[in-house]
Amino acid sequence: xxxxxxxxxxxxxxxxxxxxxxxxxxxxxxxxxxxxxxxxxxxxxxxxxxxxxxxxxxxxxxxxxxxxxxxxxxxxxxxxxxxxxxxxxxxxxxxxxxxxxxxxxxxxxxxxxxxxxxxxxxxxxxxxxxxxxxxxxxxxxxxxxxxxxxxxxxxxxxxxxxxxxxxxxxxxxxxxxxxxxxxxxxxxxxxxxxxxxxxxxxxxxxxxxxxxxxxxxxxxxxxxxxxxxxxxxxxxxxxxxxxxxxxxxxxxxxxxxxxxxxxxxxxxxxxxxxxxxxxxxxxxxxxxxxxxxxxxxxxxxxxxxxxxxxxxxxxxxxxxxxxxxxxxxxxxxxxxxxxxxxxxxxxxxxxxxxxxxxxxxxxxxxxxxxxxxxxxxxxxxxxxxxxxxxxxxxxxxxxxxxxxxxxxxxxxxxxxxxxxxxxxxxxxxxxxxxxxxxxxxxxxxxxxxxxxxxxxxxxxxxxxxxxxxxxxxxxxxxxxxxxxxxxxxxxxxxxxxxxxxxxxxxxxxxxxxxxxxxxxxxxxxxxxxxxxxxxxxxxxxxxxxxxxxxxxxxxxxxxxxxxxxxxxxxxxxxxxxxxxxxxxxxxxxxxxxxxxxxxxxxxxxxxxxxxxxxxxxxxxxxxxxxxxxxxxxxxxxxxxxxxxxxxxxxxxxxxx
Amino acid sequence: xxxxxxxxxxxxxxxxxxxxxxxxxxxxxxxxxxxxxxxxxxxxxxxxxxxxxxxxxxxxxxxxxxxxxxxxxxxxxxxxxxxxxxxxxxxxxxxxxxxxxxxxxxxxxxxxxxxxxxxxxxxxxxxxxxxxxxxxxxxxxxxxxxxxxxxxxxxxxxxxxxxxxxxxxxxxxxxxxxxxxxxxxxxxxxxxxxxxxxxxxxxxxxxxxxxxxxxxxxxxxxxxxxxxxxxxxxxxxxxxxxxxxxxxxxxxxxxxxxxxxxxxxxxxxxxxxxxxxxxxxxxxxxxxxxxxxxxxxxxxxxxxxxxxxxxxxxxxxxxxxxxxxxxxxx
Numbered sequence: 005x006x007x008x009x010x011x012x013x014x015x016x017x018x019x020x021x022x023x024x025x026x027x028x029x030x031x032x033x034x035x036x037x038x039x040x041x042x043x044x045x046x047x048x049x050x051x052x053x054x055x056x057x058x059x060x061x062x063x064x065x066x067x068x069x070x071x072x073x074x075x076x077x078x079x080x081x082x083x084x085x086x087x088x089x090x091x092x093x094x095x096x097x098x099x100x101x102x103x104x105x106x107x108x109x110x111x112x113x114x115x116x117x118x119x120x121x122x123x124x125x126x127x128x129x130x131x132x133x134x135x136x137x138x139x140x141x142x143x144x145x146x147x148x149x150x151x152x153x154x155x156x157x158x159x160x161x162x163x164x165x166x167x168x169x170x171x172x173x174x175x176x177x178x179x180x181x182x183x184x185x186x187x188x189x190x191x192x193x194x195x196x197x198x199x200x201x202x203x204x205x206x207x208x209x210x211x212x213x214x215x216x217x218x219x220x221x222x223x224x225x226x227x228x229x230x231x232x233x234x235x236x237x238x239x240x241x242x243x244x245x246x247x248x249x250x251x252x253x254x255x256x257x258x259x260x261x262x263x264x265x266x267x268x269x270x271x272x273x274x275x276x277x278x279x280x281x282x283x284x285x286x287x288x289x290x291x292x293x294x295x296x297x298x299x300x301x302x303x304x305x306x307x308x309x310x311x312x313x314x315x316x317x318x319x320x321x322x323x324x325x326x327x328x329x330x331x332x333x334x335x336x337x338x339x340x341x342x343x344x345x346x347x348x349x350x351x352x353x354x355x356x357x358x359x360x361x362x363x364x365x366x367x368x369x370x371x372x373x374x375x376x377x378x379x380x381x382x383x384x385x386x387x388x389x390x391x392x393x394x395x396x397x398x399x400x401x402x403x404x405x406x407x408x409x410x411x412x413x414x415x416x417x418x419x420x421x422x423x424x425x426x427x428x429x430x431x432x433x434x435x436x437x438x439x440x441x442x443x444x445x446x447x448x449x450x451x452x453x454x455x456x457x458x459x460x461x462x463x464x465x466x467x468x469x470x471x472x473x474x475x476x477x478x479x480x481x482x483x484x485x486x487x488x489x490x491x492x493x494x495x496x497x498x499x500x501x502x503x504x505x506x507x508x509x510x511x512x513x514x515x516x517x518x519x520x521x522x523x524x525x526x527x528x529x530x531x532x533x534x535x536x537x538x539x540x541x542x543x544x545x546x547x548x549x550x551x552x553x554x555x556x557x558x559x560x561x562x563x564x565x566x567x568x569x570x571x572x573x574x575x576x577x578x579x580x581x582x583x584x585x586x587x588x589x590x591x592x593x594x595x596x597x598x599x600x601x602x603x604x605x606x607x608x609x610x611x612x613x614x615x616x617x618x619x620x621x622x623x624x625x626x627x628x629x630x631x632x633x634x635x636x637x638x639x640x641x642x643x644x645x646x647x648x649x650x651x652x653x654x655x656x657x658x659x660x
Numbered sequence: 661x662x663x664x665x666x667x668x669x670x671x672x673x674x675x676x677x678x679x680x681x682x683x684x685x686x687x688x689x690x691x692x693x694x695x696x697x698x699x700x701x702x703x704x705x706x707x708x709x710x711x712x713x714x715x716x717x718x719x720x721x722x723x724x725x726x727x728x729x730x731x732x733x734x735x736x737x738x739x740x741x742x743x744x745x746x747x748x749x750x751x752x753x754x755x756x757x758x759x760x761x762x763x764x765x766x767x768x769x770x771x772x773x774x775x776x777x778x779x780x781x782x783x784x785x786x787x788x789x790x791x792x793x794x795x796x797x798x799x800x801x802x803x804x805x806x807x808x809x810x811x812x813x814x815x816x817x818x819x820x821x822x823x824x825x826x827x828x829x830x831x832x833x834x835x836x837x838x839x840x841x842x843x844x845x846x847x848x849x850x851x852x853x854x855x856x857x858x859x860x861x862x863x864x865x866x867x868x869x870x871x872x873x874x875x876x877x878x879x880x881x882x883x884x885x886x887x888x889x890x891x892x893x894x895x896x897x898x899x900x901x902x903x904x905x906x907x908x909x910x911x912x913x914x915x916x917x918x919x920x921x922x923x924x925x926x927x928x929x930x931x932x933x934x935x936x937x938x939x940x941x942x943x944x945x946x947x948x949x950x951x952x953x954x955x956x957x958x959x960x961x962x963x964x965x966x967x968x969x970x971x972x973x974x975x976x977x978x979x980x981x982x983x984x985x986x987x988x989x990x
Contacts, residue, residue: 463723
């Protein structure tokens with residue numbers, strides 16, 4: 005409470021710090037029923053019941069799910085009610101409702117201590133840490149489901165699960181992991197570090213940012229609700245006639261993607277607006293940290309590709325509930341339309357996952373090689389190029405589907421062209437390593453592993469882009485291994501690199517290096533031992549999502565399964581490291597443990613509420629390592645001349 | 661190390677790593693091409709399988725040097741320039757290390773050339789090889805000569821096929837949850853649960869589905885075509901060797917997706933003729949109960965359990981014809 009008063013006086017005296025929200029100076033002790041995670045759960049539960057009742061009330065006479073006796077409208081409205089209740093309970097709706105009713109914005113209460121992490125908080129640093137927990141929740145849920153899949157595949161004929169349960173596990177695993185991967189870096193790391201890296205006091209739309217996190221968690225609840233709803237059998241792709249045939253679990257899948265899609269769009273708009281408008285004076289496009297370029301290119305995809313998914317899922321929901329026929333061939337719809345819409349989103353989605361990973365790698369490698377980033381412009385151009393090209397490749401998922409067969413050479417060309425800008429990322433890394441001074445800290449090792457894994461993922465992508473070879477490898481374990489190499493081998497490794505690199509800044513505590521090394525080596529080795537055999541399994545003809553398989557593939561499958569269990573174990577080493585280093589035996593992190601030149605490391609710890617006492621004036625890009633006469637990164641306004649300069653440009657106004 | 665010795669050593673690094681890369685690439689490519697290449701799946705049972713195998717091998721020969729180049733460079737860098745003590749990289753650092761236009765331009769040029777060559781190669785293989793065994797939709801544009809006539813004859817029930825001739829054999833593949841069935845329109849349109857094909861014959865697979873999307877994957881034949889409801893997805897191949905092959909479904913189609921497989925056979929033309937004529941006779945009673953042969957079928961008013969009747973159209977978008985007397989009473 006004292007802190008709040010301190011902060012408010014500071015805000016008043018510091019003329020160039022207009023507060024992001026109306027900060028009320030009256031400290032308030034949070035009551036039991038002030039809005040927090042608990043009320044969100046309670047309201048979500050009530051919303052579910054209310055929605056279910058309402059659905060039955062309006063439609064129990066005519067709407068039903070085939071052979072289940074359930075009312076699909078009630079099933080959907082229950083989930084809608086749950087999400088609205090969840091958002092209302094956490095407090096996301098206070099501001100919009102007040103505005104709708106013509107009242108002034110309700111006072112934002114700043115909570116202190118641990119409590120603020122369980123609330124609708126508008127500070128991007130709090131949202132970033134909330135996202136860390138959020139994506140780990142997704143990651144571990146999806147990971148446990150992966151363990152279940154590998155358990156089933158230990159033996160071709162003896163079954164751990166029924167065929168029905170198995171396909172639901174596969175579908176849940178795929179969907180949860182895809183949802184997780186959309187936000188795994190953009191959520192925690194971009195939200196936390198983009199403002200710090202561009203010298204901004206806050207995000208452009210703090211409410212939308214907090215909304216994007218809380219609706220992302222609501223998406224988790226919805227997609228997990230698919231299990232008690234009976235699961236869905238379509239995999240994460242949700243292809244249409246099977247989708248129409250499926251039970252109420254499909255509603256949770258479709259609505260889940262709607263909900264997560266809203267979060268993706270919100271996060272995308274917010275980060276894009278922040279990068280474009282909130283850069284500090286002097287933070288020109290040519291000085292933007294490469295991670296910010298990665299985030300910016302990703303937001304372009306989040307904003308432009310996700311609406312297509314949202315629309316497709318709404319069509320699907322209408323088909324499921326009110327018996328429209330968007331995807332029903334017999335009634336004038338088209339199952340091809342789902343395939344087109346889904347992959348029109350689905351392929352940019354793959355780069356939504358990959359691009360921030362490239363950004364992290366480009367950001368971290370210069371720090372641990374003590375060299376400037378090689379070919380900075382090429383790196384930025386590469387990421388923007390990938391983002392652009394990703395909209396022109398979606399039909400490479402449909403080479404054998406019978407859609408537009410004469411267009412296949414074009415989609416083959418665009419797909420292979422993606423490897424040109426992706427190759428830039430490799431040029432940047434290799435050029436930076438050349439004659440450098442490499443320090444093999446844990447984040448650096450994860451970055452090098454990204455290069456190792458992503459190269460395999462990328463090169464096998466070229467095989468898949470070649471139409472004749474695609475006939476051999478499409479729909480089998482080859483493609484499965486390919487995208488696990490890019491998504492897990494690329495982005496999850498990059499996420500780990502980012503966590504090990506930035507957690508000292510986020511929490512003020514170092515991650516334990518010894519446990520970190522154990523985590524890295526087990527994850528790296530067992531990741532490759534799990535997924536490399538799958539290329540061979542695929543070439544030998546095992547289709548994806550199989551419950552039984554050919555006897556001669558048993559050894560390879562067993563090998564892969566055992567490696568997968570050990571890979572799962574490596575994540576528990578990570579979890580142990582996280583617990584140990586953050587809570588059990590925390591070790592105070594130095595202010596700048598990696599000697600990084602990045603602007604985010606130049607702030608104090610704990611980072612002040614508005615990040616910078618004064619908006620810094622950026623004077624160079626942050627990659628002048630080993631350059632004796634290099635210009636200093638930024639002027640933080642510690643002397644009068646610069647202070648007047650920064651106060652002349654208002655902190656929160658656009659700088660371009 | 662002094663800056664003098666560093667500048668002396670400077671050009672050696674690139675030359676050394678290039679030499680390592682070149683030697684290892686040649687060795688890896690030769691080993692792959694001669695040892696693994698001939699055994700790469702899916703074998704050489706049909707024209708498409710053989711060409712896809714060599715396609716795969718050529719891509720592999722291009723890919724191995726790329727993989728080795730990046731890995732060896734990174735490994736070399738780790739061994740040569742690793743340091744446990746903080747310090748300044750030597751001999752370059754600062755602006756000289758921030759970019760090199762020659763390197764950047766040549767990197768872009770090399771990757772772009774490689775990519776365009778690969779696409780050109782893949783496209784030629786696709787067209788020359790008549791669709792490379794992939795499903796080409798209802799109106800394939802890359803197809804063997806005479807296929808239109810063969811398909812028209814098959815639909816009209818006037819198709820012919822005889823051993824030793826050059827006739828294209830039209831086979832219909834019907835995916836349904838969870839099995840494949842095959843109809844031979846040239847032989848009265850009887851339906852079989854096993855796919856038997858004659859050797860040295862061009863086959864036109866017409867793939868469709870009765871319910872959800874399946875994908876017909878004849879692994880050793882190297883044919884893959886999605887079975888879409890109310891769509892005729894056509895794929896071609898030419899059989900070259902006798903033997904067994906496995907048919908699988910490669911598109912998730914529900915809980916028994918994995919069990920949707922069976923074994924087919926490529927037999928001699930004479931044996932095929934014997935099998936197909938006896939099967940036609942044996943199945944005559946069943947064939948009479950089947951819907952008339954058509955490229956696609958739609959469920960009747962009673963839904964999937966009630967039976968199917970011919971769609972009569974080859975595109976999914978056009979209006980379904982009125983069937984009159986051919987529609988089963990329901």
